[in-house]
Amino acid sequence: MSLPLEGIRVAHLGQGAVIPELCRVMAEFGADVIKIESQVYPDFMRRPGRLDGELNLNNSPGYNEANRNVRSFAANLRSEEGLSIVRDLVKVSDVVAENNRAYVTRSWGLDYDSVKEFNSKIVYISSNGFGHGGPAGEFAAFGPNLAPYLGLVYLWGHPNDEYPMGATINHPDHIAGKVGVMAVLAALDHRNRTGEGQFIDMSQAEAGASMLGERFLEYTINGNDPKPRGNEVDYAAPHGVYPCKGDDRWCVISIMTDQHWVSLCEAMSREDWKKDVELINLNGRLNRRDELNQEITKWTIDLEPEQVMEILQSYRVPSGYVQNSQDHIADVHLKSRGGYVELDHPVAGLKLYPGNPIRFSRTKAIIGRAPLIGEHTYDVCRDVLGISDSEIERLTELKSIGY
Amino acid sequence: MTTKGPLSRYRILDLSDMKGDLGTLYLAHLGADVIRVEHPHGHSTRWIPPFAGNIPHVERGLYHLYRNVNKRGITLDIETSEGQDILKRLVKTADVFVECFQPGYLESLKLGYSDLKEVNSKIIMASITDWGQSGPRRDFEGAPIVAMAMSGAMQMAGFSEKEPCDAPNAMAYDMAAVYAGTGIMIALYGRGDDGEGEWLDISAQEAGIAGLFPWSVPMTTYGTVPGGNDFPVRGALMLIYKCKDGYVKIAGNVPRHWEAQKELIGKPEMFEDKVWDDQLFRRENADTLKIMYDEFIQDRTMQDLFIAGQALGLPITPLQSLGSFVESPQTKSRNFFQPLNHQIVGEYEYPSAPLKMNGTPLSLRKSAPLLGEDNNDIYSVELGIDADELNNLRSKGVI
Numbered sequence: 131m132s133l134p135l136e137g138i139r140v141a142h143l144g145q146g147a148v149i150p151e152l153c154r155v156m157a158e159f160g161a162d163v164i165k166i167e168s169q170v171y172p173d174f175m176r177r178p179g180r181l182d183g184e185l186n187l188n189n190s191p192g193y194n195e196a197n198r199n200v201r202s203f204a205a206n207l208r209s210e211e212g213l214s215i216v217r218d219l220v221k222v223s224d225v226v227a228e229n230n231r232a233y234v235t236r237s238w239g240l241d242y243d244s245v246k247e248f249n250s251k252i253v254y255i256s257s258n259g260f261g262h263g264g265p266a267g268e269f270a271a272f273g274p275n276l277a278p279y280l281g282l283v284y285l286w287g288h289p290n291d292e293y294p295m296g297a298t299i300n301h302p303d304h305i306a307g308k309v310g311v312m313a314v315l316a317a318l319d320h321r322n323r324t325g326e327g328q329f330i331d332m333s334q335a336e337a338g339a340s341m342l343g344e345r346f347l348e349y350t351i352n353g354n355d356p357k358p359r360g361n362e363v364d365y366a367a368p369h370g371v372y373p374c375k376g377d378d379r380w381c382v383i384s385i386m387t388d389q390h391w392v393s394l395c396e397a398m399s400r401e402d403w404k405k406d407v408e409l410i411n412l413n414g415r416l417n418r419r420d421e422l423n424q425e426i427t428k429w430t431i432d433l434e435p436e437q438v439m440e441i442l443q444s445y446r447v448p449s450g451y452v453q454n455s456q457d458h459i460a461d462v463h464l465k466s467r468g469g470y471v472e473l474d475h476p477v478a479g480l481k482l483y484p485g486n487p488i489r490f491s492r493t494k495a496i497i498g499r500a501p502l503i504g505e506h507t508y509d510v511c512r513d514v515l516g517i518s519d520s521e522i523e524r525l526t527e528l529k530s531i532g533y
Numbered sequence: 534m535t536t537k538g539p540l541s542r543y544r545i546l547d548l549s550d551m552k553g554d555l556g557t558l559y560l561a562h563l564g565a566d567v568i569r570v571e572h573p574h575g576h577s578t579r580w581i582p583p584f585a586g587n588i589p590h591v592e593r594g595l596y597h598l599y600r601n602v603n604k605r606g607i608t609l610d611i612e613t614s615e616g617q618d619i620l621k622r623l624v625k626t627a628d629v630f631v632e633c634f635q636p637g638y639l640e641s642l643k644l645g646y647s648d649l650k651e652v653n654s655k656i657i658m659a660s661i662t663d664w665g666q667s668g669p670r671r672d673f674e675g676a677p678i679v680a681m682a683m684s685g686a687m688q689m690a691g692f693s694e695k696e697p698c699d700a701p702n703a704m705a706y707d708m709a710a711v712y713a714g715t716g717i718m719i720a721l722y723g724r725g726d727d728g729e730g731e732w733l734d735i736s737a738q739e740a741g742i743a744g745l746f747p748w749s750v751p752m753t754t755y756g757t758v759p760g761g762n763d764f765p766v767r768g769a770l771m772l773i774y775k776c777k778d779g780y781v782k783i784a785g786n787v788p789r790h791w792e793a794q795k796e797l798i799g800k801p802e803m804f805e806d807k808v809w810d811d812q813l814f815r816r817e818n819a820d821t822l823k824i825m826y827d828e829f830i831q832d833r834t835m836q837d838l839f840i841a842g843q844a845l846g847l848p849i850t851p852l853q854s855l856g857s858f859v860e861s862p863q864t865k866s867r868n869f870f871q872p873l874n875h876q877i878v879g880e881y882e883y884p885s886a887p888l889k890m891n892g893t894p895l896s897l898r899k900s901a902p903l904l905g906e907d908n909n910d911i912y913s914v915e916l917g918i919d920a921d922e923l924n925n926l927r928s929k930g931v932i
Contacts, residue, residue: 134723147746159719174787175747191754192747259848261889264866270848271784274771278782281855283773285701287691293780294852295773297690301704301744306887308711309559313888315718316539316563320893328892336869336887339858341555341707343599343884344581346855350870350882351585351595355856361678361699364582369678371687371696380697382687384676448676450683452697455752458685458742463668469739470753482753484746487709487739488716489665491646491732493723 133160134493138318139514141220142166142200143228143235145173147273147300148257148334150196151307152314153227157199158486158495164223164510165197166216167503168204169533173197176503181477188477188502195483197500198473204504204532207238211530216240218515221249224321225314229257229334232268242329251327253317255310261333271334273300280339288360302338309337367415368394368422371452372430374438380452381430381438390447391415397445398429475499507532538564539893543721545629546570546620547604548611550578551677552633552661552706552737554600556714561603562886562895565629568911569606570620573930575904585878591904592877598901602873602883606902607911608932615931617642621652622916629717631659636666646732656730657720659713665736675737677703684708684741689748705741712740772823773852774830780852781830781838791815793847797838798829875900908932 138161142153150165150173157163167173172187175197179190187193203219206212217240220226226245228235235241235256242254256262259271259279277283283296313330321327339346348354361370366386374381385391388411395404403422408414415422430438435451442449451457458464459482467489470482486495511517511531526532541564547557548570561567569576581596582589610616621644624630630649632639639645646658660666663675681687682697684705691698713735720731745752771784785794791812795804803825808814815822830838835851842849851857858864859882870882878900886895912918912932926932 134719151746155715155719159723177787191750195746195750260863261867264863266843266863269843270846271850272848274784275782275848275850278773278780278852279850279858281853281858282701283782283852284854286698288695288698291692291695293773293775295691297686297700298748299686299689299744299746301686301700301708304708304744304746305711308715309887311715312559312563312711312718313890315722317890317892319722320539326892328890330888330890332888333867333869335858335863336867336884339869339884340559340887341704342702342855344596345701346859346870346884347585347595347599347881348583349856349859351598351878352583352587355854356701358701361696363678366676369676371678371682371699373696380682380687382676382678382682382699384678386676390674443670443673446674448674448679450675450679452682452687453685454688454756455685455749456756459753463664463670464738466668467665467736467739469736469742481750484742484749485739487712487735487743488719489734489736490716490720491734492729493720493731 133496136160138162138225139223140164140225140227141216141223143226143230143240146175146229147196147303148306148310149227149229149255150175151304152255152310153200154196154198155308155311155486155488156314158497159488159493160496163200164203164219164506164514165200165501166203166205166207166219168206168212169503170206170208172503186477191478191481194475194478194500198483199496199498200501201506201510202501202504203510204507206530206533209528209530211525211528213238215515215525215531217248219510220245220252222514223249224253224318226252226254227310227314228255231270232258232262246327249327251321251325253314253321253327253330255314255330255332257306257310257332257334259334261336262331273303273334276300276302276335276338280335280342282338282342285342285345285356285358287358289358291358294358301341302334305341306332306334306337309340362419364416367412367419368426369419370423372423372427372438374430374433374435374451376434379435381435381449382451383426383442383447383449385415386448388412393445393447394442397442397447398426471497473497473499476502504532535896535898536894538562538895539890540565543629544568544627545631545717546623546627548630548632548634549661549710550576550633551703552663553631553659553710553713554578555707556710556712556717557604557631558600558602559711559714559886560717564893564895567604568623568907569601569604569902570611570623571606571608571904573608573610573905573932579904590877598875598878599884601901603898604902605907605911606905607908608905610931611642611644613929613931615926615929617644619912619916619931620644621649624649624652624656626915627653627656628721629657629659631661631713631717633661636660636662636671650730654729655724655727657717657724657733658730659717659733659735661709661713661735661737663737665739666734677706680705680709680737680741683738685745685752686741689745704744705737708744709735709737709740712743774826776830776838777832777834779835781835782850782852783842784848790847793842793845796845797842797847798826800829871897873897873900876903905932
């Protein structure tokens with residue numbers, strides 16, 4: 131069965147998270163993504179790879195997750211012949227995707243203005259931390275920089291925290307990768323109808339900010355610069371994280387409607403709450419949220435988090451618990467849906483990776499392992515670029531490719 | 534000047550809630566004709582506080598004012614048979630149908646995927662739910678904080694000795710919404726003009742799990758939970774530091790960033806011992822390194838460190854509030870916030886699409902729809918429902 135993105139060839143000059151993730155999603159739905167990398171200039175996400183205490187570029191869990199299903203073409207961009215062969219590849223590609231600092235592709239002669247001269251129909255997505263142009267247009271940034279820069283870390287915490295810490299995870303990156311897929315496919319659709327390629331300039335900081343849009347309106351409309359509020363919200367009460375039996379075990383409960391409230395009272399056998407007229411609507415519950423939270427804690431503290439969820443859900447109360455990866459591995463619900471998939475890799479071995487959350491009724495994503503560095507160099511040279519075996523041998527000996 | 538955007542030929546019926554509205558917003562920014570289909574009383578997301586001017590009002594919710602820009606809006610009670618007929622007539626004209634109801638709800642109204650497919654075989658239906666359309670928790674209740682907790686993301690936020698902290702927005706839901714938007718584009722592209730549709734099943738828990746990158750595999754393999762600022766793997770390379778007027782984040786990933794950090798600190802004698810050049814050594818001695826850094830950083834300002842560090846190629850950024858981000862020179866110079874006029878709220882600065890396309894420029898075509906704003910255009914002009922029938926539907930509360 132054919133996959134929806136079959137026939138699209140992507141020259142992947144990205145590294146790290148945003149562009150690899152964009153490319154992976156496209157590759158898992160049929161695009162031929164050719165990642166250009168080399169030992170001379172490896173994706174920094176390969177660097178944490180270790181084997182027996184030694185650096186091993188093929189054993190980085192982050193890389194091996196972000197680059198599933200793509201082909202690795204080793205070409206040395208610091209050699210003239212390596213560069214020239216990459217230009218040939220770009221010539222026969224539909225998409226260029228990159229997230230280097232702004233001047234890097236220019237130095238390779240592979241920026242949009244250069245590429246459109248020899249491939250006028252190219253759809254070119256360039257995503258850097260701060261977007262092109264402006265005083266920070268050529269600044270360096272990784273995902274962990276952008277969450278603090280755009281205000282996410284400042285807001286993500288408890289009001290009495292010693293300092294703003296935020297989270298170890300980088301959702302702005304993940305939003306940007308997907309918004310990038312949407313834009314690339316929209317541009318390809320436009321190109322298929324008109325023959326016109328184009329340049330997409332995506333700022334990762336803005337992509338992250340775009341998931342906090344309504345919070346920004348608090349500032350631009352109401353003149354109020356939002357402060358961290360921990361687990362307190364105005365659309366639900368009681369609402370939050372409650373300690374459970376065990377070490378570092380927590381459940382979550384969110385009472386958004388008056389019906390949820392009645393159900394919670396029944397689940398906890400709190401006839402007194404159910405009869406309390408002050409508590410029948412959200413405003414009344416918001417006014418007394420501290421008291422309600424204390425009472426709920428007294429109830430959850432002696433229960434396992436899974437138990438709280440089972441009890442409350444049987445009364446149709448929105449609830450769950452703070453899962454960790456061991457919970458995920460044991461989770462029968464996730465298992466039944468393929469939330470994680472097991473992949474074998476020649477160096478990393480058998481490991482569990484998150485699945486692709488895009489589940490279609492007809493088309494299934496192809497989830498294949500990440501490539502070894504340069505694994506597909508020969509195939510790409512021969513099948514995509516039509517280079518003869520003797521020439522491949524010559525270029526390999528020069529370490530222009532295959533290294 | 535308003536422009537059409539690359540997706541202007543596509544129509545999306547948007548019956549989503551917090552789990553989908555950000556995805557349809559991106560598609561609307563890309564030019565799709567996104568039509569919000571709301572209950573005649575208004576969608577519940579219109580009442581998410583706070584409100585413009587802090588005045589609770591169906592048109593003033595900041596959440597609504599952000600997430601429904603560039604969308605049109607109609608009202609329709611899909612629990613009435615007339616409403617179901619009209620919805621099916623709309624489905625005939627649409628490419629995509631997005632919904633976030635509990636699994637089984639639309640089937641009970643004869644509006645499930647198989648029913649819609651009969652009306653329009655090309656329709657792409659995206660169903661975004663807390664738990665997905667299958668599995669033992671399919672019919673469980675959900676909430677933004679529940680999806681975030683179940684995704685594993687909350688164990689990785691904040692100080693380890695405190696209670697886990699949720700994000701300041703519905704982040705797992707937003708992840709679900711962008712995965713839905715991405716899936717919709719993949720299906721649209723694959724379908725072409727004549728192909729068959731698809732049914733897309735997105736679970737917010739699974740979408741949230743995708744946000745654990747790059748820690749998922751280390752966590753499932755070794756059970757390690759990367760904590761916050763004191764997490765040793767960061768080896769003092771990825772920390773938040775207190776400076777004179779706030780905080781900065783340094784994220785050095787590669788050897789040249791270490792060189793830049795040494796230069797920024799400007800005290801070569803501190804790192805004369807070559808052992809510091811070994812990343813593993815730095816990781817093991819992260820606490821010592823942090824103390825050395827603190828001493829240097831505490832006397833300098835965020836802006837000074839940002840500019841001086843970046844001049845050396847070091848990924849260093851100030852830790853800003855939302856307001857500081859709005860006012861920062863880069864944000865201003867890219868016109869990320871653009872003026873938008875709303876009939877009731879007036880003109881305000883709106884965070885626009887996070888990307889620029891030079892061939893098919895994007896623009897803010899309209900502010901969030903007033904309740905039922907486009908009923909006339911869509912029902913009378915486009916569907917050709919005559920005035921008598923419209924009045925009849927109005928009096929019955931269908932629209």
